Amino acid sequence: VTAEAAVELFAAGDFTASYEENFDAIYRYVAARLGRDIADDLAAETFLVAFRKRHTFDPARAGMRPWLFGIATNLVADHRRAETRRYRALMRAGTEVAEDSHENRVVTWVTAEGFAPRLAKALAGLSRGDRDVVLLVAVSQLSHEEVAEALRIPYGTVGSRLNRARRKLRLSLGHLEEEI
Amino acid sequence: MDELNMIGSLLDEGSPSDEVVQEGRERLRLARMAPRRRRAHVSLAGVGLSVAAAAAAVVLVAVVGVSRSSDTPAARPSSSSGPVTAQQILLTAATQAAQEVPGRYWHTHTITSQAYPIRGGYSILAARMEIDQWAATRPKDNDVFFSRFAGAVPVTAADRAAWQRAGSPSRWTVLSNGDHIPETSRSEAWQKTQNTPADRRELAKMEKDCTSKTCPPPTATSQQAQKVAGNPQELAKLLFPSSGKYQAAGDIMSAFSFLVGQPVPADVRAEVFRLLAKVPGVRSAGEVKDTSGRTAVALATPGRDVDTAVDTELLLDPTTYQILGTQDVVVKAGPSSKGMRPGSVFQNQVVVSLGWSNETPHQP
Numbered sequence: 432v433t434a435e436a437a438v439e440l441f442a443a444g445d446f447t448a449s450y451e452e453n454f455d456a457i458y459r460y461v462a463a464r465l466g467r468d469i470a471d472d473l474a475a476e477t478f479l480v481a482f483r484k485r486h487t488f489d490p491a492r493a494g495m496r497p498w499l500f501g502i503a504t505n506l507v508a509d510h511r512r513a514e515t516r517r518y519r520a521l522m523r524a525g526t527e528v529a530e531d532s533h534e535n536r537v538v539t540w541v542t543a544e545g546f547a548p549r550l551a552k553a554l555a556g557l558s559r560g561d562r563d564v565v566l567l568v569a570v571s572q573l574s575h576e577e578v579a580e581a582l583r584i585p586y587g588t589v590g591s592r593l594n595r596a597r598r599k600l601r602l603s604l605g606h607l608e609e610e611i
Numbered sequence: 612m613d614e615l616n617m618i619g620s621l622l623d624e625g626s627p628s629d630e631v632v633q634e635g636r637e638r639l640r641l642a643r644m645a646p647r648r649r650r651a652h653v654s655l656a657g658v659g660l661s662v663a664a665a666a667a668a669v670v671l672v673a674v675v676g677v678s679r680s681s682d683t684p685a686a687r688p689s690s691s692s693g694p695v696t697a698q699q700i701l702l703t704a705a706t707q708a709a710q711e712v713p714g715r716y717w718h719t720h721t722i723t724s725q726a727y728p729i730r731g732g733y734s735i736l737a738a739r740m741e742i743d744q745w746a747a748t749r750p751k752d753n754d755v756f757f758s759r760f761a762g763a764v765p766v767t768a769a770d771r772a773a774w775q776r777a778g779s780p781s782r783w784t785v786l787s788n789g790d791h792i793p794e795t796s797r798s799e800a801w802q803k804t805q806n807t808p809a810d811r812r813e814l815a816k817m818e819k820d821c822t823s824k825t826c827p828p829p830t831a832t833s834q835q836a837q838k839v840a841g842n843p844q845e846l847a848k849l850l851f852p853s854s855g856k857y858q859a860a861g862d863i864m865s866a867f868s869f870l871v872g873q874p875v876p877a878d879v880r881a882e883v884f885r886l887l888a889k890v891p892g893v894r895s896a897g898e899v900k901d902t903s904g905r906t907a908v909a910l911a912t913p914g915r916d917v918d919t920a921v922d923t924e925l926l927l928d929p930t931t932y933q934i935l936g937t938q939d940v941v942v943k944a945g946p947s948s949k950g951m952r953p954g955s956v957f958q959n960q961v962v963v964s965l966g967w968s969n970e971t972p973h974q975p
Contacts, residue, residue, distance in 0.1 A: 454632060455632075458627040458632075462625075463624060467624050470624070472702065474627065475634065475702075478638075512841065546617060550617060570618070597614060600614040
């Protein structure tokens with residue numbers, strides 16, 4: 432399949448397949464950063480933006496999945512305040528999470544160890560560029576190559592950003608690091 | 612487990628609900644179906660009435676539906692292909708609104724009217740306040756308004772037929788707030804008024820300084836909304852002052868006034884639709900015909916006007932999702948609305964046209 436044919440195929444019908452394949456992952460990525468309420472709308476918006484920009488998609492340069500994550504990351508960037516609010520809420524997670532809520536279930540073990548507030552604080556303190564890399568890897572398990580494609584940054588930059596961010600995150604865990 | 616895994620589980624919110632997946636699928640499907648139509652629509656917005664009317668006529672021909680009027684109270688359920696829940700419709704409207712290309716004026720042509728039952732078995736729309744508004748987006752431009760009382764007309768096609776059988780009278784006496792008042796089919800002359808930038812400041816100051824209990828609720832302005840855009844809670848606080856049993860009806864009316872009356876940028880318009888999508892108690896009432904004969908999708912919620920139980924409906928164009936108007940439809944008449952049948956329009960606001968324009972303001 433030539434690149435041109437791929438674009439046409441993609442424009443013509445592949446969107447449905449791509450939606451079914453990637454919606455869950457895109458949703459979870461957005462929800463991880465902004466919470467479910469905003470993700471309910473923004474995950475779908477990601478695909479609409481992708482559809483509108485379909486003629487700028489270059490299958491020779493990047494895969495569909497990283498391209499979608501790149502668009503989602505751009506949309507997330509418009510909600511910086513919401514993201515900060517979310518991390519702030521997670522800093523208080525140990526005391527304020529409601530019984531039996533979904534949020535409660537997934538954070539239980541981290542909060543039990545007292546890690547959640549510190550991790551959330553460290554996340555809030557990362558630069559946007561570093562945080563994008565960390566969360567694409569930590570939440571969505573993108574490879575370094577995919578992150579580079581998604582964020583349109585050199586492969587080497589992914590590694591350096593990730594290392595810098597991980598150092599900060601580990602530091603935030605303080606003396607508990609040895610027990611991990 | 613390392614810090615990356617920990618972050619993964621700390622932030623995990625799980626998979627989307629089935630509704631969210633379905634709704635996204637539907638929005639994508641609509642986008643795929645209608646990209647050309649949407650672009651055409653944006654360029655139509657400023658062109659004005661004749662093209663909009665032509666477009667409406669095309670819709671009328673294309674859609675075979677059962678109209679809901681005073682004589683046929685049942686609403687036709689939405690066709691199986693379009694979005695079905697009120698929330699899906701409003702989120703689609705948000706997506707569409709986000710595409711709008713702004714211009715020098717936000718130009719809206721609306722007619723607000725009231726239905727009155729007439730002896731002879733038909734109803735008329737009267738007290739029809741027609742306003743053609745050019746709201747400036749540039750701070751130094753004047754807002755320009757053309758307004759008049761338009762003549763009374765029969766409400767539906769059936770009402771028109773009954774009116775003709777009654778000899779097509781051009782004058783009526785109707786009961787309004789306990790008084791018998793005259794109504795006529797003749798329109799008054801247009802009046803032109805302008806708001807200078809100084810007038811706007813004065814008006815804002817008056818609203819702000821008003822302390823008595825009879826102060827009108829302050830009008831949310833586009834500027835105020837833009838300041839809190841991106842913060843749904845603050846935007847809701849600004850736009851939705853209603854509370855109590857009929858809060859959803861109040862929210863619909865507030866959103867309508869704001870979206871039609873104010874020159875609001877596309878992204879904020881989209882945000883207001885998304886806010887409306889979160890208002891509980893709003894349901895899709897399917898496709899209806901408005902009093903101009905246009906097909907609309909109706910989003911309905913219970914409301915009340917003095918002693919009349921109504922459904923307050925927001926009407927959207929089924930193709931472009933632009934606002935076509937609002938109407939209160941009688942659910943149960945009270946003493947002041949005696950003789951009005953359930954399903955008939957009690958009062959309404961018809962949006963004749965709306966859109967961004969770079970034209971010089973002129974009389975319709």
